[in-house]
Amino acid sequence: xxxxxxxxxxxxxxxxxxxISERYHIPQISTGNIIREALKSGTExxxxxxxxxxxxxxxxxxxxxxxxxxRLAQPDCxxxxxxxxxxxxxxxxxxxxxxxxxxxxxxxxxxxxxxIVNRMSGRRVCEKCGRPYHIVNLKPKVEGICDDCTGAxxxxxxxxxxxxxxxLDIYHRETEPLKGYYEKQNKLxxxxxxxxxxxxxxxxxxxxxx
Ligand code: AMP
Numbered sequence: 001x002x003x004x005x006x007x008x009x010x011x012x013x014x015x016x017x018x019x020i021s022e023r024y025h026i027p028q029i030s031t032g033n034i035i036r037e038a039l040k041s042g043t044e045x046x047x048x049x050x051x052x053x054x055x056x057x058x059x060x061x062x063x064x065x066x067x068x069x070x071r072l073a074q075p076d077c078x079x080x081x082x083x084x085x086x087x088x089x090x091x092x093x094x095x096x097x098x099x100x101x102x103x104x105x106x107x108x109x110x111x112x113x114x115x116i117v118n119r120m121s122g123r124r125v126c127e128k129c130g131r132p133y134h135i136v137n138l139k140p141k142v143e144g145i146c147d148d149c150t151g152a153x154x155x156x157x158x159x160x161x162x163x164x165x166x167x168l169d170i171y172h173r174e175t176e177p178l179k180g181y182y183e184k185q186n187k188l189x190x191x192x193x194x195x196x197x198x199x200x201x202x203x204x205x206x207x208x209x210x
Contacts, residue, residue, distance in 0.1 A: 001026060001080040002102065003208075004087070006178055007109035008171045010116040010164070011193050016109060016204050017084035023205075026080040029071055031064050031088075056163040058088055058170060065095045072101065088175045093182075106182040107207055109193035109200065113168055121161040124153040 001024055005013045014030065021028035035053065038046030045067070049059045058064075068086055071077070087093040096103070111119075122135040128151030133140050140146060144153050157163065182188040189207035193200045 001208075002104050003080070003082040004103055004106040004182070005082060005084050005109065006106055006175070006182075007193065008111060008113070008116055008175075009167045010120040011109040011111040012197065012200060013084050013109055015197055016107070016193075016200060017082050019201050020082050020204065020208070024080065024082075024208075026082055027076050028082050028084055029068070029077075029086070030084040031059075031067055031086040032084075034067055034071065035059060035064075054157050056158050056167040056170070058174060061089055061091045061095070064088075065092060068092075068096070069099065072099070087178060090177055090181060093178055103182075103185075103187060105189055105208065106178075106187045107204055108179055108188060108190045109204075110190055111193045115194045116168060117161065117164055120159050120164045123159050124155055126151040127154045128152075 003020065003026075005017050005020075007013045017028045017030065020026070035046065035049045039050055039053070040046070045063060049063065052059045064086060068083075072081070087096055118136075119134070122137070124133045124135060125131065126133075126146035126149060129146060129149045131146055131148055132138070133146075133153055140153060145151075146153060158167065179188060189210065191200065191203045191207055193203075
């Protein structure tokens, strides 16, 4: 099964993709994670992407299309995959089509902007081990300190409120038109994602089995 997960940043695509990946035994391909890994290991592509990422902007199409081309050529993608965070623009979707990749379904996770702003701007991560927290919904036992490793809790640069708003603007402008693109191909399934993770998973599974 070849799938795409669409949705605004913070809509919970990563969580849904991980569950789908496990249930259907297909790899989860997240361009955001691939870029973050490249950044950590200091590759040229990672360094090129850093300034875009920090400002909440999209990395240029040719860079991410190159990443996806390489990744989809790996043998574990032969029987299917779930794309999480790609495509994010019409040219990226067109590139996928022109690679001859036939997508079965596109799941669009819909979450209102105000819920996303609340989720993302309240998010904190441990600077040592990366464990995620939320200042209202998922507090640590001691404010500002990781329960697991006592590392300091910090806010990711791209989770700061102005950056979140900039990312949402870009999403509405550049990525949302993909809904129409895939609706025309009769592949779009819309899932409400503002409730609990479990409820969203149930709706996603229903869409996949439809
Ligand atoms: P994510 O973790 O999916 O929210 O991605 C984090 C950041 O990586 C985004 O804000 C972009 O800067 C970059 N990125 C990830 N996927 C793409 C993509 N398909 N097109 C352009 N930029 C991307």
